[in-house]
């Protein structure tokens with residue numbers, strides 16, 4: 001992702017403290033109260049400019065969504081989309097997902113979405129992949145026993161790695177597609193990267209993984 005520093009982005013974000021939550025650790029175990037309902041809570045890690053999570057929040061008003069993105073220069077675009085749409089079932093964390101377990105309690109998150117996560121091709125960087133065992137262990141600590149990870153990518157190596165890693169970590173793999181856009185899937189909400197890669201003719205791969 002090309003990241004340009006956006007002057008004033010942080011000041012703009014600070015104007016919406018209920019939309020981009022500054023201290024999520026203070027809400028650990030209290031997210032239902034924050035949303036003011038008992039609807040399920042799904043998160044996306046690496047939200048980027050927010051096309052996916054904002055689209056999902058529009059499509060599923062009975063679900064609460066939390067988008068986590070470490071770069072201010074892109075999450076600000078996601079925030080502006082929510083302000084424009086007037087959605088109330090979505091918030092953002094401008095944080096690194098490394099600290100997920102400080103923000104959520106066991107059973108608090110039903111599903112984790114990972115879309116076009118950074119591939120980290122060098123072996124010594126595999127630990128940074130969002131489907132590495134180290135991250136899967138964190139997801140298990142915030143999800144219920146039947147929690148799910150949904151993953152989309154255009155990167156074959158990352159997809160193979162993720163199939164292996166998820167199956168080794170006790171997830172049941174289901175609804176695997178090696179060519180999502182020709183799979184007959186309904187209600188697929190596209191991400192920015194998905195649109196860009198599929199316009200270039202690249203195949204999009206997708207899987208769902210459910211905890212045993």
Ligand SMILES: C[S@@+](CC[C@H](N)C(=O)[O-])C[C@H]1O[C@@H](n2cnc3c(N)ncnc32)[C@H](O)[C@@H]1O
Pocket residue numbers: 001045046047048049068069070071074095096097098115116117118191192193194
């Ligand atoms: C390749 S982009 C994909 C963006 C978007 N999901 C899409 O499909 O268009 C990956 C995004 O994940 C974010 N990211 C990567 N690792 C992260 C982490 N540990 N915590 C939060 N965000 C992360 C990056 O900053 C980047 O914006």
